[in-house]
Amino acid sequence: MTIIGSGFGGLGMAIALRKAGIEDITVFEKADDLGGCWRENTYPGAACDVPSHLYSYSFEPKSDWSRRFAPQREILDYLRHCATKYDVLRHIRFRSEVAGARFDAEDNRWDVRLADGTVHRTDVLVSACGQLSRPAWPRIPGIESFEGEIFHSANWNHEYDLDDKDVAVIGTGASAIQFVPQIAPRVHQLRLFQRGAAHVLPKADYPYPAAVLAAFARVPALQRLSRWFTYWTFEARAIAFTRVPRLMAAVDLRFRRHLRRGVGDADVRARLTPTDPIGCKRILLSSDFYDAVTRLNVEVVTDAIATIMPDGLVTGDGTRHRVDAIILGTGFAATDFLAPMDITGLDGRGLHEQWAEGAEAHLGITVSGFPNLFLLYGPNTNLGHSSIVFMLESQIRYVMQAVGRLSGGEVRRLDVRAETQRESNAVVQRRISATVWDRGCTSWYTTDSGRNTNNWPGFTFAYRLATRRLRDADFEPQPPARRSAVR
Template identity: 85%
Template sequence: MGSGRPSVTIIGSGFGGLGMAIALRRAGVEDITVLERADDLGGCWRENTYPGAACDVPSHLYSYSFEPKSDWSRRFAPQGEILDYLRHCARKYDVLRHIRFRAEVTGARFDDGENRWEVTLADGTVHRTDILVSACGQLSRPAWPSIPGIESFGGEIFHSATWNHDYDLDGKEVAVIGTGASAIQFVPQIAPRVHRLRLFQRGAAHVLPKPDYAYPPAVRAVFAKVPFLQRLSRWATYWTLESRALAFTRFPQLMSAVDLRFKRHLRHRVPDPEARARLTPTDPIGCKRILLSTDYYDALTRPDVEVVTAGIEAITPEGLVTADGRRHVVDAIILGTGFAATEFLAPMRITGRDGRDLHDAWAEGAEAHLGITVSGFPNLFLLYGPNTNLGHSSIVFMLESQIRYVLQAVRRLARGDVRRLEVRAEAQRASNEVLQRRIGATVWDRGCNSWYTTDSGRNTNNWPGFTFAYRLATRQLREADFVPQPADAR
């Protein structure tokens, strides 16, 4: 490492990667490389272009604190606007020149002697760096279901995160598998276009009305002329959402009030008792992600839409076969089956100190100190890492907390008197024991299977507390948490 000039490499160019690059640029760090596997930036907001794609966190909070946007078209921004916002930020803060597009990372190995990371790309080239930051996120790898015969289907099949816009859905027989956050957005959009839609539901979701609305031009003009009002809107939104953490993480019994609201909404939107029964979840509310939509239930009550609750036994060249023996002949299958959220950094192979494999280190479930650093992997930092997801607020707030923490680490290494920062195993173990104990008191630990948990039932995704508590915990990088490594040590 050159004294005072550490090189930093970031994997991914979504909110986390761009935010990290911008923070480094603003701090005067110039040796920055952002490795992006695609030919454009944006992360999940580049990938998810399905009809109706939008955020479920209000726009004023789902944006960088240092770069407010006064002209959001709606309270909940659509996908295209968020992607444009990220492109704007990359241009304004001059980070585009640091991004290497079409540079997919397949693995990284820590060189103990040189205290540097060797990052291998899909084309076989090796990129060397002092500090490696993973900003891949938790929702970057679409999950395909393991259904017998899925590869034999003769029609069109695609995942919502890789939407085939060239395929014309008009007048088609369409099957949708999954009822998660993506499905509740695209199903209402495609239902009026297709001839018939069958929604295959493994478990009903809790869906609340989305308080969305367009910002009138006059309101946007006021936000532009009086920036304080937008900051006020941001903080009012923040504290409104933050209060919900009490029900998610401290007093799950408070969820009963939310459950009553859900039942009223379902009863109002789905008057038929039989249909309502099919759409009534069996899991405690909040145990899985609570979804927001004002038109999902309206779409499901259309005469040309059927909710199928029988399990899928197999997929054939013509369609699907369910456990009740029915054969569903369809032209297309759309997978709304979410992401491999608990498989952090996969399929990359990350090898740390003394040849330690990250996949092996995480055999019992991913964990990191504060979701950012992992023992045995010096100078490696994670953004949106294990147990930093939220059920109640904006991940951008969490990312900015992590970015500030990583920036402190970069500055510490830049001083030149230490060659590496590696979190102590005992510090990581202690923080995760507290974290998992707190998760046991949350609504997520109520016996349901969700994308928050591994197959063994360990919650590796969510932060069991307030976001301001996380910000306080990451406010100061504590050198006592790290193994000392003098600059002249080998």
């Protein structure tokens, strides 16, 4: 049994296997530590935008989260704790990047090729790479000519001293919303280059008082109550996102009130007012972003960047902005699932070739023509309203059923029927057309052709119900397996 990645998905999968008594597990991790995006994103102010009681494993509650929305370091420490407690560290091979995998149809195994050229054979392959694992660099002419410091927010250079520097930040997404308020007081001048304004709502974050933490520790039911109250509060938001988009009008009023209170200057406020319908792009949470961008040393630049020069940036109006450093808050290549790995299935079929028009998978987990390959946080399983950890646990339960079939000798391989995949994705795309995400905006949810390959168009409990049982009829029939061990 082989897992690629050691974030929430990979660790959760490994823990589930260990609980089932399966010991032959290998987790390949390209870095030298576990944690996925919570290992990579160490920029100032990095934190979750889902409350901690919900953004954690259901089987491993943590009573001493310091805040309602946990910071990056605390989430990473939680993942390390889980890996240690459930004894999965010994299964992780660090500094082992997977370059590709090829399915051997005769032996019903995957040959997993590492970047160093070695090959690992496995019966079952699970990709837990996530959707936000590859930083996206903008295609701006001259970017390679810049002679100052330049880095992506997901690869923050903590050795570089930003104090009293002239800094350009490109992008106003979820990461920039968090790090801009942290660095604005330190730099001499900050120019925030914005392609499109984001909808920003206040973040109801606060540190937990000591008495509350003591109560959570002494009465575990209180934390369970907090988790389920948070879950259903957030789940109700799916109605506006996926069923009745006109209800987003109430959320838009909250946004406009927050913007009006935070930004007094009418010109700046106009620059920070989105033109897209609210919810079409990711809604961001911050209670200090507007305070930061209204500082005297911060300028919001809405003119498009024409080129980058050795000493700065030039916008379309001809203005030259000289800076010492450029920080890229330009997000991730979210629609390039499993890239840059080369995955080859039956009949020499390449996964990325099959996904040329956009990634798709049955329930976001299985892909026709790629037997015994399972995806965690795969196509159309992202959310706009709740916790991805809830979705991952649904997927892990589904994959465990598949593992049970394969290890129990019932089948040699599991390959989802092409028509099953086609029909389930037709339903997903039809439902997406009725959501707030299908309102004509361009976001990281969509491919260049405009197809939404990332979001689940419904309730998370509906997804859990859809994945509660692996249906044998959804898969191609196979003769009984000759081997019973899953490796």
